[in-house]
Structures are given as C-alpha cells and as structure tokens.
Amino acid sequence: MGRPKSFSREEVLEKAMPVFWKHGFSDTSLQELERATGVNKSGLYSEFRDKQDLFVACLRHYLEGQEKRGLLTKEPLGWKNVEAFLKHGPLNKGEQKGCFSVNSMREFAILPHQAHTVVAENRARLQQLLARNIEAEKPRMDPSAIADMVLSFFSGVCIERNLKSGKGASTRKTATFMKVLRSL
Amino acid sequence: MGRPKSFSREEVLEKAMPVFWKHGFSDTSLQELERATGVNKSGLYSEFRDKQDLFVACLRHYLEGQEKRGLLTKEPLGWKNVEAFLKHGPLNKGEQKGCFSVNSMREFAILPHQAHTVVAENRARLQQLLARNIEAEKPRMDPSAIADMVLSFFSGVCIERNLKSGKGASTRKTATFMKVLRSL
DNA sequence: GGAATATTGAACTATTCAGTTCTGTATCGG
C-alpha cells in the first residue's frame, strides 16, 4: 500500500488560497506557497501541474466554499438574502479582504482561460440567484436588470476593500443601497 | 547648451500608462516599458528613480487627465453629470479598459504608499463632486450617502470591464442605475 | 571646431523565478 499522504488536496487549497487572494497570481512565488501550505515544492508539483493549475484550483475551491454558505438560497427568498449577500459576501478575515473572485478579474490578461470561464460562470449563477430573490419581492422594475446592478455594486464594494477606509464605510454604503433597493 | 532632450516626461508617461493599466505593476517589465515608450532604460532611470516612481507618476498623470475632462463640473450640476461620469468615466479605448485608478487598488499590497495616497485623495475629490451634483437635484436622501453609493457602483463597473461581457452590458446597467438615482 | 548635454546600447551584478530531477528517508500494508 505504501506510505499514506500527509496532506490532502483540500488542505493545500485552503492554505494556498489566502496567499493568491492577497497577492494575486503574478506576485505570489512558489516559495510563499511552500511556506503557506507547509508542502514541499515537489509535493505541490505532484498534485498540481503548475502554478496556474494551483491558482485555478484555489479559485474553484473558493467559489465552492461561497456556494455552500448559501447566502442567496435561504427561504424565504427576498431582500433579506440580497442584504446578507452584500453584507457578508465580501469577507474581511485578516489578510483576506473583499472577494477572491473579483480580485482575480484584474489579472485575466495573464491568467489561464479556465480562470475566466470559472469566474464568468459563477457570476451568471449569482445573477440568476439574485434575480430570483428580487423577483420574490415583486418590484416594479425588471428583476434581472436590478440583479445586474446589484452585482456591479457588489464588485465595487469588494474592490474597495483594498482601501484602508475601514469596514464601516462599506456597511454604510450597503445600508444606503439596500434602502434604495427596497423602494423599487 | 548641449543636445536637447528628444522626449518629454509627459510623452513617456502617456506611453507607459497604458502598459501599467493593462498589465498592472508586477506583470510589467522594464523591457515592455522601453518598447512602449521608445526610451532606453538608461533614459528612463535618468527621469524616474525606479519602476515604482514611474508607476506613481503614471497614476498621477492619468488622474490629472481625468480631472481635465471635467465630467462632473459641467454646469448646470445635476444627474446629467453623474450619468456622464458613469458612462464615459470607465474607458474602453483598445487595451485600456475600465479605470487605471480602480485597477491599481488591487495591487496596493505591493505598491508604494504614495499610490494609495494618490488614489484615496482622488476618490475623496470625486465623492465631493458627486455629492455636489446630487445635491443640486434636491433628492430626499442624503446626497453624500448617495455619492458613496455611486462611487462604489462606478468601481464595480470599472472592474467588470475586465470580463468579456462587452460594453453593452455595462451601459445597460448604468441606464438602470441612473433611472433609480433620478427617483431618489 | 569645441564645450555641453542627450541618447543609445551593451555589459554587468545580483537576485529571483518556475520548473525538473534525484537522493535519502520515512511510513505504511502485508
């Protein structure tokens, strides 16, 4: 049978993700990834084809984790879910600020095509979930159009987390935005 | 008197800016900057202290150019200006997509402190200009709060320009958003 | 022509990077 593996693929992804999250793809070195995961370079290359492969795997892992939170599927559907999405979607746990997926958009030029696909698919899914929640509230405007708007606002809040303006600023903005949404 | 300079600082900035804009700081090499500006490495280092210095200078140059467009100062102040800001603020000229300033936020971790300062100050200025335009329309909600919201939406639209969703998507979103704003 | 300045290009340092390979060792099941 041989010696069992001392690390799981998931553990590696969980530890590598924050590094990519903070530094992006270009500015993350294999040294940093070794240090963060505790796995030797040889080990990393036995599990992943190359740095790009590891990055995309992290991205997928992140998005799966976000899906599991189910912020937009709690019953009953409605503004409450949208508010939870805007409030708790962009994280702020130590080094991990905003949204890994939104951050990645900036680097599409050098990222593998898969990265673009993964992000685009996830956004399409979010758009649908948002639209469903909005539709439940029977607004006068087109739910799909509102959903697009919400997603853009979300992206903005995420990217602004890189500023040192503090979390308070974005919660205030979100509160204002939600008040507006509920009036539609 | 000696030989006159064959390039001006401004020319260099104008040509270097799109490179940083597209590739960011980390993924832009001096080779690319030489090629884009047509100026030798020695020349670049005679004009700028290092790569970071050149980057910050580009950022400033970009923001000055945006200021000169005066999208938010046209009289009379009002929603028209806000709409112009959202519509024509995020550029789409060839390689230059979205907003250089918003793009830079992603790299604050590795950028010099100046970069953060420059961007933060510009955002504060934008926020004020937006608020002034909004106030002119006498909405029921607090103009400053609305301005914050607009700025976040703007950031989102900019960052989403990295997707291949096309320009049509963002003009539609902006139209929706403007309709909402005018109802406040 | 001559003094002064600008520009180029290349050589050079020293570092970092991704990626590969190999060796020794550790750990399992049988």
Place this chain on the structure above:
DNA sequence: CCGATACAGAACTGAATAGTTCAATATTCC
C-alpha cells in the same frame, strides 16, 4: 523484513528580473 508509496531537501537549469555603469555617439549652441 519487503515492496510500495510519499515526503523533504537540495541541487540544478534556464530564463527573466530590476537596477547600475560606462563608453560611444549624436546633437545642439557658441
């Protein structure tokens, strides 16, 4: 103990990186 697998660590390749320095050349005014 044995065969099989897994791991750590280091050595290594080959390329790219930022940044410096210098010599050769070009262009201007006087």
